[in-house]
Amino acid sequence: MQQLLDLVRQAHDSGDYQPLVDLIPYARVLGVQCECYGEEIIFRLPANADNIGNPTIPAIHGGVIASFMELTALFQLTLQLPQPGLAKIIDFSLDYMRAGLDRDTFAICDVSRQGRRVGNCSVLAWQERKSKPIAQARAHFLLDAGAASQIMS
Amino acid sequence: MNQAEFAGRCTRFLNAQPHMRKLGIRLISAEKGKAVLVLPVQPQLMSAVLDTYLHGGVLTTLVDAASSVSTLCALERFELCPTLDLRIDHMRTPVQSQPLYVSAECYRVTRSVLFTRASVYQEDAERPVAYAIATFMRPEGGQTDSAFSRLIEGGDDATVA
Numbered sequence: 001m002q003q004l005l006d007l008v009r010q011a012h013d014s015g016d017y018q019p020l021v022d023l024i025p026y027a028r029v030l031g032v033q034c035e036c037y038g039e040e041i042i043f044r045l046p047a048n049a050d051n052i053g054n055p056t057i058p059a060i061h062g063g064v065i066a067s068f069m070e071l072t073a074l075f076q077l078t079l080q081l082p083q084p085g086l087a088k089i090i091d092f093s094l095d096y097m098r099a100g101l102d103r104d105t106f107a108i109c110d111v112s113r114q115g116r117r118v119g120n121c122s123v124l125a126w127q128e129r130k131s132k133p134i135a136q137a138r139a140h141f142l143l144d145a146g147a148a149s150q151i152m153s
Numbered sequence: 154m155n156q157a158e159f160a161g162r163c164t165r166f167l168n169a170q171p172h173m174r175k176l177g178i179r180l181i182s183a184e185k186g187k188a189v190l191v192l193p194v195q196p197q198l199m200s201a202v203l204d205t206y207l208h209g210g211v212l213t214t215l216v217d218a219a220s221s222v223s224t225l226c227a228l229e230r231f232e233l234c235p236t237l238d239l240r241i242d243h244m245r246t247p248v249q250s251q252p253l254y255v256s257a258e259c260y261r262v263t264r265s266v267l268f269t270r271a272s273v274y275q276e277d278a279e280r281p282v283a284y285a286i287a288t289f290m291r292p293e294g295g296q297t298d299s300a301f302s303r304l305i306e307g308g309d310d311a312t313v314a
Contacts, residue, residue: 025198026211029175052171054233056301061172062221062236063214071210086203092213093240 008082017041020075023086027071030064034075041079043072045105052102060100065125069094069107069137073121076109077141087119087141094137103127105134119143159183159226162305166225167218169304176211178218186260188222190215192253199249212253212273212283216241219257220269220287227259227267231305234267234289245282251275253282265291 011017017034021027030051033044045051045060045068053061070092077087107125114120123137124130154162160183167173167180167190176198181189192215217239224234247253256278257271266288273283 023200023203024210025200026214029197030210050171050175053173054301055169055171056304061170061214061217062239063217064172066217066239067210067213070213074210088246089243091240091242093238095238096236099235 004078004084004086005082008079011079017075017079020078021071024071024074026067027075030068030071032068032071032075041076041108043068043075043107043109045107047103049102057099058102060102060105062096062100065096065100065105065135066092066094066137068105069109069123069125069135070139072107072125073109073111073123073137073139073141076111077119077121077143080111081113081119081143083143085144087143090118090140090142092137092139094135096135098132098134100125100134101127106130113143114140117143154185154229156182156184159185159188161307162225162231163188163222165305165307166222166231169301170218172214173218176214178215180222181254183222183226186223186227187256187258188219188226189254189256190219190222191255194250194252212243212247213239213241215253215255216257216271216273216283216285217287219255219271220259220285221289223257223259223269223271224267224289225305227262231302232292233301234291237266237288237290239285239287241283241285243283245280247273247275247282254278267291 011020031048051064052058109123112120119141121139125135126133163180163183255273259269261268269287271285272281274281
């Protein structure tokens with residue numbers, strides 16, 4: 001029986017976060033990666049032909065950028081405030097600032113806790129440099145989503 | 154434009170995007186200002202170890218796509234309108250054993266901005282799993298990248314879906 005808390009501990013110990021990221025099938029489809037620098041965690045979405053929306057620019061699909069940022073918030077929460085189950089999203093709000101071109105995209109997430117049960121996330125995504133973000137997002141998550149989101153096997 | 158013309162435009166728009174093909178997102182119906190899309194059940198989105206949060210993130214992609222497609226049904230000519238902002242409220246957790254549907258409506262068109270709303274559901278449209286609103290920016294002077302426009306507006310058979 002593999003528990004989420006064990007996975008988080010193993011990831012922190014080994015520095016390999018991929019088993020945790022790959023828990024979410026869509027994160028694997030997109031190709032999300034996670035790199036840890038000291039206490040800073042940076043999420044990377046490598047350029048991927050399957051993630052393109054507009055093929056003539058070409059530009060990454062807007063939904064891909066949004067989902068990448070939502071997953072960034074989920075993984076940051078999981079790593080920073082480990083719970084027995086994955087946090088459950090309540091709402092997600094995104095501002096697009098620039099087109100995401102067909103190259104690597106990066107994201108970081110700041111978490112602050114709102115009371116005992118809610119995590120408040122703010123996510124920034126960029127490509128060439130952090131001071132030129134392509135999008136920023138805010139999301140609320142229910143931290144203890146209870147038995148429903150326990151890892152089963 | 155009639156329903157078949159809107160449907161043809163929306164289908165070409167979806168098929169032109171590699172990520173929409175990757176997920177198999179397709180059009181169910183289109184009419185003036187409205188579109189319904191579906192994300193079919195598929196092995197690449199199924200998790201053997203998680204019994205919930207099945208659509209982690211992918212619901213967001215579906216909503217973004219549907220909102221964008223609804224704008225195509227609200228404009229006489231194709232215009233590529235970038236998303237300004239998108240907000241999603243999650244009311245229920247979708248299950249991985251059923252397709253995910255989204256019904257989107259572009260309810261207001263101004264000279265510069267398009268406003269959309271959408272609801273996401275599975276078995277029962279009256280029990281949505283999520284609601285979303287979004288805004289889109291119309292290109293200045295109606296100018297849209299011509300290569301992409303040609304792809305979407307098609308040729309003489311533009312009405313064939």
